[in-house]
Every structure is written in structure tokens, then in C-alpha cells.
Amino acid sequence: MLTLVTLVPLSLPLLAATAPAAFAGGGTRRWFGGRGESLRAEAQAAKDAAAAAFYELDTAQRDLRISIETITAVDSTPAARRAVSDFEAIGHRIDEVSHQYISAVDAHDLDRDDLDSAVAARARTELTRAKDELARTKGELERFQQGLGPLLDKAETQLARLAPAVERARQTLLAASNALDAVRAAGLKADDLAARLAALGPELTKLNQGAGRHGVPETLQRADRVQRDAEAVRAEAERLPERAAEIDRRLVSLRTRAEALTTRSGQVEPVLSELRRRFTLACWQDLQRVPDQAAESVRQAETKLKEAQRAREEQRWPDATALLSTVRALLNSTDEAVSAAGDRLRRLNAVAKDPQQEIDRTRFAIRDAQRLAMTGRQTPEPRHARPLDDSVARLDRAVAALEGRHPDYWHFLTETEAVRSTVARVVAQIREERGHGA
Structure with a gap:
């Protein structure tokens, strides 16, 4: 107990001597009260929030740049070019607010020992303003990105088609080459097919060089064209044996037919x-x-x-x-x-033996057409009745011409055929008009 009592008084003067040095300088932070520490904390919080906003904006810009690059790799339409121009304009705006943020951060050292309340308050205000501008610009960026949806979807669809299209073209070329080899192995020449296949070689080289050099749309078109042309070569090569056999059959058949026609002639x-x-x-x-x-x-x-x-x-x-x-x-x-x-x-x-059969056949056609023209009517339409009446008169003239000593039976036959042809046109006209009316 004596030792404890003796030691306690000795510690009080030491505390009194060291307290001012601990808070007033000499490498230690100056104490400026609870309000000052609160302002420092608020300023630091504003700095952290601005930093987070800056990071989010930077990330969004990077993502959007990838989208723009995707679009420009595929699309060269005015809409795509306008999107690039608008993105550049937003980029300038991002540069401005980023500079504002960096300037605010550089202007205020919130870790300084001598930071006073006014400086801390000003730092908080400027950093909060920078954070708000960053957030506002990010909102503009997001709205712009939403507007890119159709362009981006189209571009991504084409990019998704690219690799499969190129691979299909390569595989079709290989299949055409194999088919050509098989035909040649069978002893058939296919020089024209070989030339067509060889002409696709430079196109394959361009496909292998990739879309980065020749562009996505052009590469897609080239792949489709190569596949189509190679498929045509493959199909023709595979049909060539059958084609040769068919030509052989036709040669025999036509030669036989020519011989038969010589006899008939x-x-x-x-x-x-x-x-x-x-x-x-x-x-x-x-x-x-x-x-x-x-x-x-x-x-x-x-x-x-x-x-x-x-x-x-x-x-x-x-x-x-x-x-x-x-x-x-x-x-x-x-x-x-x-x-x-x-x-x-x-x-x-036949007509010389019995012309009446031809006459009856023609009269029947005329009467049948006349009945059709009168169906559902009291009087026929003039445009129907006139050619039918003319046909009756024409047939009568043809029949009368047979009464001579040397009748022209061929003229009679051509006249009756012409009459039936006219009647058939009238019948078709009536049915068509009534069909439309129904």
C-alpha cells in the first residue's frame, strides 16, 4: 500500500506535461473538436462516394465501348455511324466530369493534420457535386445504351453467325473436293467443275484471313457465297456418273427414233x-x-x-x-x-364419208353455249350472244360449201374447228364472269 500511494502522485505531472504535445503538433494530429472530426468524416464519405461513382461510370463506359466496337465491326449504316458520333459526344462529357472529380480529389488532402472545418466542408461540397455529376452522366450513358438495343442485337446476331458460316463454307469446300476426287477416280473428267472449285481458292484465303481484315458483313457474304458455289460443284460432281449414263441412254434412244422416222418419212x-x-x-x-x-x-x-x-x-x-x-x-x-x-x-x-358427225358435234357445242348464256336470264348478254350468232352463221356457210361438185373438206374441217374454238372462249368468259359475281 505504501508503494502504490507513493507512485500515483508521480504520474499526474507526467500526464500534464505530455498532453499538449500529443494534440498540438510535433507529428501528431491537432485536435479541433467533435464537429471538426465529423466534417472530416463527411468529406471522406463524400470522397468515397465520388470514387465509387467514378468507378461505376468508368466501368459503364468500358462496357459501352465494347458494344460500340461490336456494332461498328458489323454495321456501316447511317444509324451505326450516328451511334458512334453520339458515343464520342458522351465521351467528351465523361472526360469533363472525370476531370472535375479528379480536380476535387487533388484539391483537398483529407488526411492533413491541420485540416480545418472550412476546408473539410468545402471538400465535402465539391466532392458531392462531382459525385452527382458522375452519377448524372452515368444515367445519360445508360439511356444511350438502351437506345442501342436494336443495333447491338443485330450486330451480335451477325457475329454469332460468323464462325458457323465460315466453318460451313470450309466443310462444303472439302466435300466438293472429295466428290471431285471420287469422280476422277471413276474415270470421268470434270475439268469445268475443277476450274470452278479452283476459283474458290482465293475466297477461302480471305475467309481464313478473318473478319478483322475484311469486315464481318463481307465475310458473312463471302462465306455464304463460297458455301453455295461449293455445294453446287459437289452436287454436280455427285450427279456426274448418272448424267453420263443418262446421256448414253438418250444417244441410243434418239438414234433409234431417227432411224424410225427415216422409215416413216x-x-x-x-x-x-x-x-x-x-x-x-x-x-x-x-x-x-x-x-x-x-x-x-x-x-x-x-x-x-x-x-x-x-x-x-x-x-x-x-x-x-x-x-x-x-x-x-x-x-x-x-x-x-x-x-x-x-x-x-x-x-x-372420215368427213367425206359422213360430214354430219362433224356438223352435229359443232352444233351441239353452239347449243350448249347458248343454254349457258340464257341460264338465269330473259335475254343473253350481247357480248355473249353476238359471237354465238356469228358462229351459227359461219357453220351454216361451211355446211353449204359442201354442196359443190368438188367440196373443200379441209376448209370445212378448219371452219368447224374455228367455230368450236370461238364457242369455247364464250363459255369460258361466261363462267369466269359468273364466278367473280358469286
Whole structure:
């Protein structure tokens, strides 16, 4: 107890001596009361809030820059260019508020020992203002970013298509190359297909160089074009064996047909002789040149067949196909001409034996059309009745012409055909008008 009592008084003067030095200087913070510490804390809080706002704005700007770069990589439309211009304008605004914030931070050292209340209050005010401007600018940035939605969606969609499109193009090129190799291994030439495939080589090089060099839209278009062209080469290469076989079949078929037409052409002259003997000149004069024309057409067809055979042997597939089409057209026209002579004789024989069947057939068509024109009406429409009345008169004239000593049966047949054709047009017109009316 004696020692404790003796030691306590000795500590009081030491406290009194050291207290002023602890709060007034000498490397220690000056005490300026509870209000001063509160202002310092508020200023520091304002500084922290401004720093957070600055970080958020900087992050938002970085994110938005990525969006703008995405758009510009894909889109060169006026809307995209306007977005870039607007982003630059917002960037200038961000630079201004960022400078304001940095200036406010640099102007006030909130850790100074001699920071007084007025300085702390001013720091708080300026930092709070800087924080508000940063937050306001961030709001502008967010509104601008929302407006970019359609442009960004479009750009991201195209970017998402890019890698798959390029890969599809590469795979299709590979498939075309493999198909071409298979065709050649089978002994078929495909020089035109090989040339078309080789022409795609530079396009593949550009695809491999990437969209960074050639642009996303151009690369997408190139990938689609390469895939389409390579797919065409692949499909044609795979069809080539079948195409060769089809050409072989057509060569045999058309050669056989030409031989048959040569035989049939020789039968035209006897038919013409009978027509000349039994009927008037008008019934057969348009057929006079059929034998010569048929023979010439068959000769042309045989010449083209030989050319097609050479093209096939040389594996000039497009030439062979075109020549065979020419042969077919020549034989078709020859077939029609040769058939016309026999058909003419058959029809003239039938009408000479019994013209009444042709007359009744035509009158029935006229009466049927007249009944249709009167259906639901007291009187027919003039535009329907007039051609039907004219058809009756025309048929009557054709029938009367048969009463001569040497009737022109071919004229009679062409007249009845013309009458039925006119009647059919009137019937079609009536039905169409009534269909629209319904």
C-alpha cells in the first residue's frame, strides 16, 4: 500500500506535461473538436462516394465501348455511324466530369493534420457535386445504351453467325473436293467443275484471313457465297456418273427414233399421192414439202447425234446435253410433219364419208353455249350472244360449201374447228364472269 500511494502522485505531472504535445503538433494530429472530426468524416464519405461513382461510370463506359466496337465491326449504316458520333459526344462529357472529380480529389488532402472545418466542408461540397455529376452522366450513358438495343442485337446476331458460316463454307469446300476426287477416280473428267472449285481458292484465303481484315458483313457474304458455289460443284460432281449414263441412254434412244422416222418419212409420199387423187388442191397443198423437209430434218438430227457422241466421248457434258436437246427438237418437228400427212388423210376420209358427225358435234357445242348464256336470264348478254350468232352463221356457210361438185373438206374441217374454238372462249368468259359475281 505504501508503494502504490507513493507512485500515483508521480504520474499526474507526467500526464500534464505530455498532453499538449500529443494534440498540438510535433507529428501528431491537432485536435479541433467533435464537429471538426465529423466534417472530416463527411468529406471522406463524400470522397468515397465520388470514387465509387467514378468507378461505376468508368466501368459503364468500358462496357459501352465494347458494344460500340461490336456494332461498328458489323454495321456501316447511317444509324451505326450516328451511334458512334453520339458515343464520342458522351465521351467528351465523361472526360469533363472525370476531370472535375479528379480536380476535387487533388484539391483537398483529407488526411492533413491541420485540416480545418472550412476546408473539410468545402471538400465535402465539391466532392458531392462531382459525385452527382458522375452519377448524372452515368444515367445519360445508360439511356444511350438502351437506345442501342436494336443495333447491338443485330450486330451480335451477325457475329454469332460468323464462325458457323465460315466453318460451313470450309466443310462444303472439302466435300466438293472429295466428290471431285471420287469422280476422277471413276474415270470421268470434270475439268469445268475443277476450274470452278479452283476459283474458290482465293475466297477461302480471305475467309481464313478473318473478319478483322475484311469486315464481318463481307465475310458473312463471302462465306455464304463460297458455301453455295461449293455445294453446287459437289452436287454436280455427285450427279456426274448418272448424267453420263443418262446421256448414253438418250444417244441410243434418239438414234433409234431417227432411224424410225427415216422409215416413216418414206411413207409420206404414198399418202400425198392418195390425197392428190381424191381431194382438191386446198386439202393437201400445204403438205407438198413434207417429204423433203422430213428427210432434211432427219439428216440434220443424225449430224447432231454424231457431234453429241463426240462430245460424250470427250466428256464435254454441257455440249453433249445441248446437242441432244437440238436433236430431240428436230425429231419432234419431223414427227409432227410426218404425222400430219397421215392424220390429214384420215380426217378427210372420215368427213367425206359422213360430214354430219362433224356438223352435229359443232352444233351441239353452239347449243350448249347458248343454254349457258340464257341460264338465269330473259335475254343473253350481247357480248355473249353476238359471237354465238356469228358462229351459227359461219357453220351454216361451211355446211353449204359442201354442196359443190368438188367440196373443200379441209376448209370445212378448219371452219368447224374455228367455230368450236370461238364457242369455247364464250363459255369460258361466261363462267369466269359468273364466278367473280358469286
